[in-house]
Amino acid sequence: MTPEEQKAFEDRIYAYVGVKVCERTAAKDAVNPAMIRHWAEAMGDTNPAYTDETWAANSRRGKTIAPPAMMYAWNQEGFTVTRGRASDPQTDMVELFNEYGFTGVLGTNVTQEYFKEVSPGDTLYLEMEIDSISERKATARGIGYFFETLATFSDQNGEKVGTQRFRVLKFIPQEQPTAATGDDKLEVPTRIPSPRGHDNGWWWQAVDEGKLLIQRCKRCQVLRHPPRPMCGECQSLEWDSIESGMEGEVISYTCLRHPAIPGYPKDPVCAVIKLAEGTNLVANIVGCDYDDVFIGMKLKGRIEQVDEKTTLPQFYPA
C-alpha cells in the first residue's frame, strides 16, 4: 500500500469508530434457572448463589442470581447463526479489512465490568458499538489494526447491568508466521515479579517449591520478615529458616480497584497478615468477597500458581 492508499483505507476504516452495531435489543429468553444450570455445570462453578434456591433464599440476596460472567450468553444469536449472519456495521467493517488483505483475525482479550446483578425473571438488553480502532501496528502476527467493540447490557428497567469490551486484531498474515512463542506483543501479561538478590532470592525460590519460609537468627532464634542479612536484635549474620504453617489473621486489608493493571485479576484483595509464628506477611486474600473480609479474620494459606509465571502465597478464610 502506498501512503496515499493507506490514508484512503484508514479514512474508510476510522469512519466506523462510534458507529452502533446494534440498537438496544432484548435477549430471546429471560434469565432462567435452566440456562444458568447449564452454564454453571459447563464451567464447573458450584457456587450455590447461582443454582441452590434454598440456600439463596436464606442468603443476603434472598434469591439466586445469574453468574455475572454469563452476561454475554443471554443475547447470543443461537443456532440460526450457523445459517449466516445478517450484515451489520461490524461485519461491513470486517469485510473492508478483508478486501485490503487484513484477513487474519485474532480475538486478543475481553474485559467485562459488572454494575448490577440479575436473577431469573429479568431480561437482558444488549446494545453495541465500535468503540475504537488503533493506529496501524506491527505485531509478530503481521501488520494490523486492533479494534474494540463496546457492548452495554441493561435490564428491563433500563438499568445498566454491565459492559463488555472485545478487542480483536485484524492483520495481514505473514507468509512465514513467526512461532507464537516469540510473540511478545500478544503474550498474556503476568504479575510483576520480585527481583531476586542475595537477601531475598532463597525466599522466593522456596515459594516456587511450595513452601513459605520465615528467616530465623541462628544465634538468638528471633524470626524476621522480610529477610535481611543481619539480625536486628543481636547483629548476627548467621541465619536459617523455619517453614510457616500458613495460618494467620488479618491486620489490615485493601482492594486495588483502580487503575486496573494488566496481568492482575480485577480488584485483587491484599492484606497484612499476622502469621501464627508471629511475623507479618503481605499476601492476597482469595476465595471470598472483599465485603466478607474483616480485621481479625482467621486465614489459612496455600502456595499457588496464580498465572503462567507466578507462584505466590494465597490466603483463604480459615
Add this chain to the structure above:
Amino acid sequence: MVANIRDKAAIVGVANTAFSKDSGVSELSLAVQAIKGACDDAGIHPREIDGFATFTLDTNDEIEVARALGCGDLTFWGRSHYGGGAATGSLHQAVMAVATGMAECVAVFRALNGRSGHRYSQGVSGELLTADAIHWGWYTPYGLLTPASWTAMITQRWMHRTGVTKEAMFEVARCTREYAVSNPNAFFHGQPLDRDTYFNARMIADPLQLFDCCQESDGGSAIIVTTPQRARDLKQPVVTVKGVAQASAQGQEQMTSFYRDEISDVSEHRIAAGDCYEMSGLRPSDIDAAVIYDAFTPNVLLQLEAWDFCKFGEAGDFVLDGNLRPDGRLPTNTHGGQLSEAYIHGVNGLVEATRLVRGQSVNQPGKQVDHALVTSGVGIPTGGAILGKLD
C-alpha cells in the same frame, strides 16, 4: 537534647509556577521559573544563591539549574530522599547549611511534570532497577502497586482502631477544596466539592475514593533560605525557621511499614513533632495555622494526632468540629492543599506556610498567625517544620 537552630535561618522568598496538567515545558524550565520567582519575591538576584536543596526524586541537577539561572559559585548542594518525605527535608538541608555557614543563600526547589511526564499513580513497575526494587518486590506480585493502595492499608487499620468514618475524610476533602475555590492558581479554583460527588466517586483502593486522593500536577515551587541578619534588609516580612526535623522510626519502610507491632501509628511523625516542638520551645497550642501534607485525606487526620492537636482517636471529631476551616482552631491547607491546589510534593506547602506567617495567603485567616506548621509525607521517612515571625 535537640539541635539548636531556632531563628538561625529565614525564608525570604517564595514562589510557585503556574500549575497545570500539561506544562508543555521541561522540568528544568519549571525549576528555574520557580526559583527566579522566589528571588524576585525576596528582592535578590539569582547570582546571590550559593546553595541548593531539593529531592533525590527531582530530575534537575543543581549545576544545570545554576547555569540556567545565571548563578555564580556554589558551596552547598544537598538532597533529601523518600518522595514527599523530602518536603521539609530539603528545608532541613538548607537550614543546616545556612545555620552552619556552609552557605549563605540556599534555594529549596521541587519541579515536576507529574501529570504529563512520569505519573506516580501508575505505581511501581517491574522495570525498576534501583536499589529498592527488592523492597517493592514484597508487594508488587500481589497487586499492592500504588501509593493509594499502601496508604489504604494503613488507613483501614486506623479506622478500625479509632472508629473514625469517611465523614471525617469528606470534611478534609471538602474544607481543603473550599480554600482552593478562592485560589486562582489552584487546579480546583472555583469548583466546590459536594457530598454526592465525594461519596459517589469511584473507589481507588478501599476505603480511599477518588477525592481522597491528591491530583497529579505539572509545576514548580521554590523558597529562598538565608540568614536572619540578611533577611532584615530584604523586601518581605521576615519569617524564620523555629524548628525543623527529619524522622525515620523503627521498622521504617517506604510507604509499607507493615511489619511493626502497630502499622497505623505514623511513629515517624510523632518523632518529628517532638523534636520540632522542643527545638522551637513551642507547643501545639502556639500553632495558629498549618500546612499538613495531604497526598490522601487520611494523611491529615493521622498527623493531627501525631502532632498533638488532638488525642489518638479524636482527629475525626477535631475536623468535624470545623477546626480546619478559616475561622477554626487550626486553619489548614489554606492554599487548597495537594488535594486541590497542586501536587508539588509538599513544596507548595512551604510556600503557603511562609505566606501564612507573612499574612499573605490568598485565604489569610482572620486571626493573627504567629506560627505555622508545615509537614512532609506520611508513611515514609518524613519530617516537619515550624515557621514564625522573627522575635
